[in-house]
Amino acid sequence: MSVEHHVKLPEGSIEKTTTTLNLGPTHPATHGVFQNILELDGERIVSAEQTVGYIHRAFEKLAERRPLYQITTLTDRLNYCSSPINNMGWHLTCEKLLGVKTPKRVDYLRVIIMELSRISDHLICNSVVGVDSGAFTGFLYVMQYRELIYEIYEEVCGSRLTTNMGRIGGFERNFNSAVWEKLDKFLAEYPKVLKEFENLFTRNRIFMERTIGAGPISAERALNYGFTGPNLRAAGVDYDVRVHTPYSSYEDFQFEIPVGSTGDCYDRFLVRNGEMWQSLSIIEQAYRKIQDMKGAEAEIYHADAPLYYLPPKADVYTKMEALIWHFKIVMGETEIPPGEVYQCVEGGNGEVGYYLISDGGRTPYRLHFRRPCFIYYQAYSELTKGAMLSDAIIVMSSLNLIAGEMDA
Amino acid sequence: MALTNETIKERLVARFGEQLTNFEEPYGLLTFEAPKESNLKVLQYLFDDEELRFQFLTDLTAVHYPNMPGRELAVVYHLHNLRDNVRIRFKVFTASAQPDVFTATQLYSAANWMERETYDFFGINFVGHPNLKRILNVDEMEYFPLRKEYPLEDQTRIDKDDSMFGRGALPMTQQGPAEGPMSPNQPELPVSGAPVE
Numbered sequence: 001m002s003v004e005h006h007v008k009l010p011e012g013s014i015e016k017t018t019t020t021l022n023l024g025p026t027h028p029a030t031h032g033v034f035q036n037i038l039e040l041d042g043e044r045i046v047s048a049e050q051t052v053g054y055i056h057r058a059f060e061k062l063a064e065r066r067p068l069y070q071i072t073t074l075t076d077r078l079n080y081c082s083s084p085i086n087n088m089g090w091h092l093t094c095e096k097l098l099g100v101k102t103p104k105r106v107d108y109l110r111v112i113i114m115e116l117s118r119i120s121d122h123l124i125c126n127s128v129v130g131v132d133s134g135a136f137t138g139f140l141y142v143m144q145y146r147e148l149i150y151e152i153y154e155e156v157c158g159s160r161l162t163t164n165m166g167r168i169g170g171f172e173r174n175f176n177s178a179v180w181e182k183l184d185k186f187l188a189e190y191p192k193v194l195k196e197f198e199n200l201f202t203r204n205r206i207f208m209e210r211t212i213g214a215g216p217i218s219a220e221r222a223l224n225y226g227f228t229g230p231n232l233r234a235a236g237v238d239y240d241v242r243v244h245t246p247y248s249s250y251e252d253f254q255f256e257i258p259v260g261s262t263g264d265c266y267d268r269f270l271v272r273n274g275e276m277w278q279s280l281s282i283i284e285q286a287y288r289k290i291q292d293m294k295g296a297e298a299e300i301y302h303a304d305a306p307l308y309y310l311p312p313k314a315d316v317y318t319k320m321e322a323l324i325w326h327f328k329i330v331m332g333e334t335e336i337p338p339g340e341v342y343q344c345v346e347g348g349n350g351e352v353g354y355y356l357i358s359d360g361g362r363t364p365y366r367l368h369f370r371r372p373c374f375i376y377y378q379a380y381s382e383l384t385k386g387a388m389l390s391d392a393i394i395v396m397s398s399l400n401l402i403a404g405e406m407d408a
Numbered sequence: 409m410a411l412t413n414e415t416i417k418e419r420l421v422a423r424f425g426e427q428l429t430n431f432e433e434p435y436g437l438l439t440f441e442a443p444k445e446s447n448l449k450v451l452q453y454l455f456d457d458e459e460l461r462f463q464f465l466t467d468l469t470a471v472h473y474p475n476m477p478g479r480e481l482a483v484v485y486h487l488h489n490l491r492d493n494v495r496i497r498f499k500v501f502t503a504s505a506q507p508d509v510f511t512a513t514q515l516y517s518a519a520n521w522m523e524r525e526t527y528d529f530f531g532i533n534f535v536g537h538p539n540l541k542r543i544l545n546v547d548e549m550e551y552f553p554l555r556k557e558y559p560l561e562d563q564t565r566i567d568k569d570d571s572m573f574g575r576g577a578l579p580m581t582q583q584g585p586a587e588g589p590m591s592p593n594q595p596e597l598p599v600s601g602a603p604v605e
Binding site: 052053056058060061062064065096221223224225226237239244245339340341342344351353355357365366368370374375376377378379407408 | 434435437439463464465466467469471472484486490493495497516517518520521522525529543544545546553554560
């Protein structure tokens with residue numbers, strides 16, 4: 001694309017006609033630690049060069065020295081807006097390698113947690129798109145429902161942001177009554193809030209003019225750039241890992257995949273909103289399925305996998321056998337079969353993949369994370385070329401870039 | 409019309425014959441290997457063939473096997489045919505003395521940063537890459553940190569030694585005794601493939 005330069009300099013001038021602007025690494029509008037070196041002609045972007053890696057923590061190397069359980073905490077810190085999805089994805093990877101089969105109730109509990117995470121992830125992303133276009137209200141308004149989701153996490157696993165939730169084979173404990181009460185509250189109140197949130201934005205003239213046509217991408221380019229998740233679907237490709245490679249019994253649920261057509265910020269916004277409605281419906285379906293369970297099945301919260309699932313703490317203190325297993329599992333001394341596994345889940349911003357190679361040792365021989373936003377962020381310079389500086393900000397927030405995930 | 413692993417294998421063997429080796433299906437995912445010189449030919453064929461159409465590059469990374477002389481570094485491609493919803497894994501092996509592999513950026517724009525990351529951590533020199541420089545690590549770094557010769561912890565520690573727990577060193581992990589602090593120029597595995605500045 002040829003861009004006409006608007007700054008006219010006298011003949012023979014040695015000055016540049018463009019301005020270099022460092023956007024980031026700690027610019028308040030970038031929502032994370034990444035830097036963009038923009039070449040500007042007035043307010044129009046001539047080129048953008050991304051620099052990533054500011055919070056690189058060498059997770060892949062660290063993982064080569066950690067038993068499987070200790071890697072869960074690393075996955076928390078990838079996409080920290082939806083860490084439970086990463087945790088579950090990692091447990092699913094281990095279960096695939098170890099051949100652990102999870103009971104249906106565990107799958108449904110996981111689905112509830114993963115869909116709650118998806119809602120909290122999309123909620124933040126969409127409301128931040130609002131903030132960047134000048135609408136702060138939505139962001140503050142939905143924050144209390146993210147808070148409610150975090151309270152549910154807290155009841156399930158004890159922590160909020162970096163959850164380290166679950167175990168290989170299931171959950172560390174059954175959901176208590178507070179979880180279900182809070183979930184009831186969420187399911188009862190959130191639809192109204194989401195509706196109101198949509199009312200604030202979807203037909204808002206200012207919001208539409210800011211987002212429609214900003215940072216568009218065609219389906220073909222999006223695929224070539226390795227887009228996944230809502231960003232790909234906004235470009236019109238109905239690829240969703242939950243449907244194409246079902247995991248955790250997603251095949252038992254009825255839901256739609258919202259798609260857009262132009263792949264611009266507005267479509268990405270609509271797709272995320274649509275997905276939140278679908279997530280709510282999935283949670284309700286899972287809730288009903290769990291309520292329909294009877295007898296012993298209704299109490300199961302982990303697979304019968306004594307080799308990998310920690311024994312109850314009370315037994316560890318009182319029974320020799322349980323103590324031995326506890327020690328073996330914590331020290332990573334249970335048998336891990338050699339193998340090569342790729343497992344993916346639909347994360348908040350795309351396909352989160354785990355490529356695990358085990359040589360039978362106590363730690364992975366190699367572990368690679370497929371981090372969706374690392375892959376699609378390279379399209380940023382193409383998306384913003386020729387756009388206005390203010391579009392650069394809104395494109396960045398609507399891509400749902402998470403620095404922790406990008407830099408691993 | 410479902411595209412099965414057998415069909416993919418048949419078509420590939422019909423086109424490339426003996427060149428493709430080590431067909432496996434770990435956990436149902438078709439995996440095979442090609443000589444590194446023909447990685448682009450295979451990728452192009454997988455991309456263009458009207459039945460295969462592996463047009464989505466899911467993942468690209470590398471693995472270091474220091475005990476396989478002449479084929480220490482493996483570049484691993486995960487490809488996805490979104491129409492038939494089939495995935496495959498494709499590997500090429502290269503010697504760490506001359507880790508040159510052709511770039512896939514012409515086929516997949518997504519490969520750009522993934523190859524930069526792979527170069528950054530393993531030192532694979534992607535020939536023809538438009539901008540092969542470090543991406544996550546600092547530019548001044550002189551070694552490739554995910555290679556196995558750079559131990560993560562102090563190797564004098566014995567409390568985490570596998571052999572202390574009744575599990576001997578296994579063939580894949582078997583390494584010579586690691587020595588002292590990291591040094592970029594260890595004699596047994598010279599680091600090469602210097603960046604094209």
